[in-house]
Amino acid sequence: MVHAPPRPPAGAPPVRINLYSDTQTRPTPAMLEAMTRAEVGDDQSGNDPTINALCDRMAALLGKEAAVFLPSGTMCNVIATLVHTRPGDEILAHETAHIINSEGGAHAALGGVQITGLAGPRGMFDAEAVRAAIRPRNRNAPPQTMLEVEQTSNHGGGAVWPKAQLDAVAAVAHEQGWATHMDGARLLNACVASGIPAAEMCAGFDTAWLDFTKGLGAPLGAVLCGSEEFIGHAWRWKQRLGGAMRQGGVCAAACLYALDHHVDRLAEDHMNAAALARGLKQIPGIEVTDPDTNLVYFDPRGAGFSPADLQTELRRQGILVSALAGKIRACTHLDVSSGMIEETLAAIRGIVAER
Numbered sequence: 001m002v003h004a005p006p007r008p009p010a011g012a013p014p015v016r017i018n019l020y021s022d023t024q025t026r027p028t029p030a031m032l033e034a035m036t037r038a039e040v041g042d043d044q045s046g047n048d049p050t051i052n053a054l055c056d057r058m059a060a061l062l063g064k065e066a067a068v069f070l071p072s073g074t075m076c077n078v079i080a081t082l083v084h085t086r087p088g089d090e091i092l093a094h095e096t097a098h099i100i101n102s103e104g105g106a107h108a109a110l111g112g113v114q115i116t117g118l119a120g121p122r123g124m125f126d127a128e129a130v131r132a133a134i135r136p137r138n139r140n141a142p143p144q145t146m147l148e149v150e151q152t153s154n155h156g157g158g159a160v161w162p163k164a165q166l167d168a169v170a171a172v173a174h175e176q177g178w179a180t181h182m183d184g185a186r187l188l189n190a191c192v193a194s195g196i197p198a199a200e201m202c203a204g205f206d207t208a209w210l211d212f213t214k215g216l217g218a219p220l221g222a223v224l225c226g227s228e229e230f231i232g233h234a235w236r237w238k239q240r241l242g243g244a245m246r247q248g249g250v251c252a253a254a255c256l257y258a259l260d261h262h263v264d265r266l267a268e269d270h271m272n273a274a275a276l277a278r279g280l281k282q283i284p285g286i287e288v289t290d291p292d293t294n295l296v297y298f299d300p301r302g303a304g305f306s307p308a309d310l311q312t313e314l315r316r317q318g319i320l321v322s323a324l325a326g327k328i329r330a331c332t333h334l335d336v337s338s339g340m341i342e343e344t345l346a347a348i349r350g351i352v353a354e355r
């Protein structure tokens, strides 16, 4: 079974409003042009100039010594685990974390670690929860070596961790001598929403990464940042896992283009998400979690629809959303306009009214 959009119902038109995920963006013509103009070399030998420029820029943006370009965010998380931990270790993360639920068990399969999920509202836990999970250091307990957070939290509804809470959980981890790692798949959404610069946001974290394939709109790529020493080890894993590229500068050029042109506009995605949530709240029976950023989670069951049923009805009108356990997720991004949000609301109002 694959987490993928369902087959369209018979006779459904092509998708015209795609709220399924912020990974569904298509590169813009200007981004494609930047890709065709990219100066390229051999990434595997460390001499693709566009990849190197992207890494330098990302290290500076996240306030770390060095960076490595990888094909995906999943590979960033897996490599962080492989460098920070040893087989048999335990990682602490939120129970809804991507590393627990959506990476195919990679951290156990490749790193031999166990990940313990902490509870807390909206994908976030606090310092008390971390303290409560500290194990005695004896032969029976697994060594605890890493704490992971997701900024923003995907299954927490795109929630932005308050900076003080991030610092507090990182401080407990460091007191214990654990590594701290930030899954920054949507880090810049958090920075744009809060006004806090990325380097400050991840200052308490030894390693952090940013995905370019979410709201930033690039077709491929994520950059993992950390100390020179960490990145040296990460490079060995990049090579081992087959993540070392050749003329990957073509893709890095799209990421550089996104940094220049697609960051400030994330605020528009957040406004569109807020408008969607406001409109949904006015539809009787629909329960909405207020979004901090670009992910809107809502429960349509009070209006008489299971998430899967409402997903199908919307798909019949060319609108694609994601149906999860008990909830629908609608993501705003580069290819979603405010007009599309109005159309989506009108469609949902119509579907609910007909029932």
Ligand SMILES: Cc1ncc(COP(=O)(O)O)c(C=O)c1O
Pocket (backbone or CB within 6 Å): 071, 072, 073, 074, 075, 098, 150, 152, 153, 154, 183, 185, 186, 211, 213, 222
């Ligand atoms: C929070 C979070 N972490 C990691 C990932 C993995 O990123 P990628 O799809 O680039 O492997 C995702 C992707 O949706 C995500 O939402």
